[in-house]
Amino acid sequence: MIKNNSNLSLIVATDQENGIGKNNQLLWHLPNDLKFFKKTTSGHSIIMGRKTFDSIGKPLPNRRNIIISRKKDLKIEGVEVYNNLESAVKACADDEEPFIIGGGEIYRESLPFVKHIYITKVHHHFNADTFFPKIEALKWEVIFKEDHQKDDKHAFDYSFMILKRL
Known part of the structure; x- marks a missing residue:
């Protein structure tokens, strides 16, 4: 079981309607968002x-890349593969702040356990087919x-925002 007091964080970029992607691709290109993502996650486990890994196409440098897959025999050079969220999070026990980076299903499953959400909110509506789950505003405080x-x-x-669980 994942502990609620874990040091797990989540990073996501959404549109006004919580859209995060379409056809396994990002909906926009914002260079500053990519820089924010890199600066925030560098030196940490992601x-x-x-499917998110497939959309990125390669392990991201200066990060411990971890994939969750139901395929028991999946092997990808430069990444670690776990079969469920719990084992992936346990593998990051020594990381001061591991990050969930997507996609939609992993976000939904991990949201009850994260301490911080780093969010880029794009002030536009896109025709998304994948969405970030709605969060309960009363359970979160905007700290940045x-x-x-x-x-x-x-x-x-x-906008860049950081939310902390109350």
């Missing part, structure tokens, strides 16, 4: 579903928020 306007490299307004 836990993801196999930084708003950004669209510019020549960013087609949409967006």
